[in-house]
Amino acid sequence: MPPTKKLRPEQVDLSLYAKISQLFSGRYEDLTGKPETKTIPYKSYVARITQSGANAPTVVAVLQNDFESLPTWSRQSTGIYRATNVAEFTTGKTIPIVHKSEGTTNVFKVKKIPSASGYIQLSTHNYTTDALEDSILGDGFIEIRVYN
Numbered sequence: 001m002p003p004t005k006k007l008r009p010e011q012v013d014l015s016l017y018a019k020i021s022q023l024f025s026g027r028y029e030d031l032t033g034k035p036e037t038k039t040i041p042y043k044s045y046v047a048r049i050t051q052s053g054a055n056a057p058t059v060v061a062v063l064q065n066d067f068e069s070l071p072t073w074s075r076q077s078t079g080i081y082r083a084t085n086v087a088e089f090t091t092g093k094t095i096p097i098v099h100k101s102e103g104t105t106n107v108f109k110v111k112k113i114p115s116a117s118g119y120i121q122l123s124t125h126n127y128t129t130d131a132l133e134d135s136i137l138g139d140g141f142i143e144i145r146v147y148n
Contacts, residue, residue, distance in 0.1 A: 042147040043067055043088070051124070051137035057081050060139065071119075071144065079124045079132030083144060086118030090146050096120040097143040120144060 043066035051057040057073040071083035083096075124136035 042093075042145040044146075045071060045085075045144045046141070048139060048141055049073070049137060050139050051075070051081065052135045054078075054134060057083075057122075057137060063141075067146075075134075076121070077132075078134055079136070081122045081124075081137075082119045083122070083142070084119040085144075088146055089118045089120065089144070093147045094120060095145045095147070096122070097145070098122065099141040100138065 044064055045062070045067055046064040047062045048060040049057045050060055054075065056075040059070075059073065062070065067085060067088045069085060069087065071085040071089075074082050074084065076082055122137075122142070124133055125131065126133045126136070
Protein backbone atom coordinates (compact mmCIF):
# COMPACT_ATOMS: atom_id res chain seq x y z
CA MET A 1 0.00 0.00 0.00
CA PRO A 2 1.48 3.39 -0.98
CA PRO A 3 2.14 5.86 1.83
CA THR A 4 -0.59 8.42 2.49
CA LYS A 5 0.37 11.94 1.62
CA LYS A 6 -0.83 14.57 4.08
CA LEU A 7 -2.04 17.86 2.69
CA ARG A 8 -1.23 21.18 4.23
CA PRO A 9 -4.26 23.44 4.96
CA GLU A 10 -3.37 25.82 2.12
CA GLN A 11 -3.54 22.87 -0.31
CA VAL A 12 -7.17 21.98 0.52
CA ASP A 13 -9.94 23.51 -1.57
CA LEU A 14 -12.60 24.25 1.05
CA SER A 15 -15.05 25.73 -1.45
CA LEU A 16 -16.28 22.27 -2.52
CA TYR A 17 -16.71 21.28 1.12
CA ALA A 18 -18.70 24.47 1.75
CA LYS A 19 -20.96 23.79 -1.23
CA ILE A 20 -21.64 20.22 -0.16
CA SER A 21 -22.32 21.45 3.36
CA GLN A 22 -24.89 23.91 1.97
CA LEU A 23 -26.73 21.09 0.22
CA PHE A 24 -27.13 19.19 3.48
CA SER A 25 -27.96 22.23 5.58
CA GLY A 26 -31.20 23.06 3.81
CA ARG A 27 -29.80 25.70 1.45
CA TYR A 28 -30.71 24.63 -2.02
CA GLU A 29 -27.94 25.79 -4.27
CA ASP A 30 -26.29 23.75 -6.95
CA LEU A 31 -22.53 23.33 -6.95
CA THR A 32 -22.11 26.43 -9.11
CA GLY A 33 -23.45 28.54 -6.24
CA LYS A 34 -26.62 29.54 -8.10
CA PRO A 35 -29.84 29.36 -6.06
CA GLU A 36 -32.17 26.60 -7.19
CA THR A 37 -35.52 27.85 -8.35
CA LYS A 38 -38.50 25.55 -8.22
CA THR A 39 -41.77 26.37 -9.89
CA ILE A 40 -44.73 25.29 -7.81
CA PRO A 41 -47.52 24.14 -10.14
CA TYR A 42 -50.33 25.82 -8.19
CA LYS A 43 -51.49 28.96 -6.43
CA SER A 44 -52.32 28.54 -2.77
CA TYR A 45 -54.42 30.18 -0.06
CA VAL A 46 -53.69 29.01 3.50
CA ALA A 47 -55.58 30.33 6.50
CA ARG A 48 -56.59 29.59 10.06
CA ILE A 49 -60.37 29.79 10.30
CA THR A 50 -62.95 29.53 13.05
CA GLN A 51 -66.75 29.63 13.16
CA SER A 52 -69.37 30.07 15.91
CA GLY A 53 -73.14 30.19 16.10
CA ALA A 54 -75.00 31.26 12.97
CA ASN A 55 -72.06 33.30 11.70
CA ALA A 56 -69.92 32.83 8.61
CA PRO A 57 -66.43 31.45 9.22
CA THR A 58 -63.93 34.03 10.40
CA VAL A 59 -60.37 34.13 9.12
CA VAL A 60 -58.06 34.23 12.14
CA ALA A 61 -54.90 34.59 10.05
CA VAL A 62 -53.98 34.36 6.37
CA LEU A 63 -50.73 32.39 6.31
CA GLN A 64 -50.28 32.49 2.54
CA ASN A 65 -52.17 33.97 -0.38
CA ASP A 66 -51.02 33.67 -3.98
CA PHE A 67 -54.35 34.84 -5.42
CA GLU A 68 -55.20 38.34 -6.62
CA SER A 69 -58.08 38.47 -4.13
CA LEU A 70 -59.01 36.65 -0.93
CA PRO A 71 -61.88 34.15 -0.86
CA THR A 72 -65.09 35.39 0.72
CA TRP A 73 -66.54 33.15 3.45
CA SER A 74 -70.29 32.67 3.94
CA ARG A 75 -72.62 30.42 5.95
CA GLN A 76 -75.22 28.68 3.77
CA SER A 77 -77.11 26.87 6.54
CA THR A 78 -76.35 24.94 9.73
CA GLY A 79 -72.90 23.40 9.34
CA ILE A 80 -72.44 24.38 5.68
CA TYR A 81 -69.98 27.12 4.65
CA ARG A 82 -68.54 28.37 1.37
CA ALA A 83 -65.29 30.00 0.35
CA THR A 84 -65.97 31.90 -2.88
CA ASN A 85 -63.46 33.29 -5.35
CA VAL A 86 -65.25 33.24 -8.70
CA ALA A 87 -62.34 34.70 -10.66
CA GLU A 88 -59.73 32.21 -9.46
CA PHE A 89 -61.33 28.89 -8.39
CA THR A 90 -60.96 27.22 -11.79
CA THR A 91 -62.90 24.30 -13.25
CA GLY A 92 -61.34 20.95 -12.35
CA LYS A 93 -58.22 22.51 -10.83
CA THR A 94 -59.33 23.66 -7.36
CA ILE A 95 -58.53 21.40 -4.41
CA PRO A 96 -59.31 22.19 -0.75
CA ILE A 97 -57.21 20.63 2.02
CA VAL A 98 -58.61 20.98 5.54
CA HIS A 99 -57.17 20.19 8.98
CA LYS A 100 -59.17 20.41 12.18
CA SER A 101 -57.78 21.87 15.34
CA GLU A 102 -56.21 19.50 17.83
CA GLY A 103 -58.25 18.21 20.75
CA THR A 104 -61.72 18.60 19.22
CA THR A 105 -64.12 15.69 19.45
CA ASN A 106 -66.07 16.82 16.41
CA VAL A 107 -65.12 16.41 12.80
CA PHE A 108 -65.61 18.44 9.67
CA LYS A 109 -65.70 17.26 6.10
CA VAL A 110 -65.00 18.96 2.80
CA LYS A 111 -67.62 18.58 0.13
CA LYS A 112 -66.21 19.14 -3.33
CA ILE A 113 -68.31 21.38 -5.48
CA PRO A 114 -67.58 21.68 -9.21
CA SER A 115 -65.13 24.56 -9.31
CA ALA A 116 -66.91 26.04 -12.32
CA SER A 117 -69.16 27.51 -9.66
CA GLY A 118 -66.22 29.49 -8.20
CA TYR A 119 -66.44 28.14 -4.66
CA ILE A 120 -65.59 25.25 -2.39
CA GLN A 121 -67.97 24.07 0.28
CA LEU A 122 -67.05 22.98 3.79
CA SER A 123 -69.43 21.12 6.10
CA THR A 124 -69.07 20.46 9.83
CA HIS A 125 -70.60 17.37 11.43
CA ASN A 126 -71.06 16.09 14.97
CA TYR A 127 -68.59 13.22 15.48
CA THR A 128 -71.14 10.93 17.17
CA THR A 129 -74.34 11.58 15.21
CA ASP A 130 -72.88 12.87 11.91
CA ALA A 131 -75.52 15.64 12.06
CA LEU A 132 -74.60 19.02 10.59
CA GLU A 133 -73.67 21.48 13.34
CA ASP A 134 -72.32 25.00 13.76
CA SER A 135 -69.52 26.00 16.15
CA ILE A 136 -67.44 22.88 15.41
CA LEU A 137 -64.77 24.40 13.22
CA GLY A 138 -62.79 25.73 16.16
CA ASP A 139 -59.35 26.84 15.07
CA GLY A 140 -58.94 24.88 11.85
CA PHE A 141 -56.58 25.26 8.92
CA ILE A 142 -57.56 25.29 5.27
CA GLU A 143 -55.46 25.33 2.14
CA ILE A 144 -57.10 25.93 -1.22
CA ARG A 145 -54.91 25.08 -4.20
CA VAL A 146 -55.62 25.96 -7.81
CA TYR A 147 -53.32 24.06 -10.15
CA ASN A 148 -51.94 25.57 -13.36
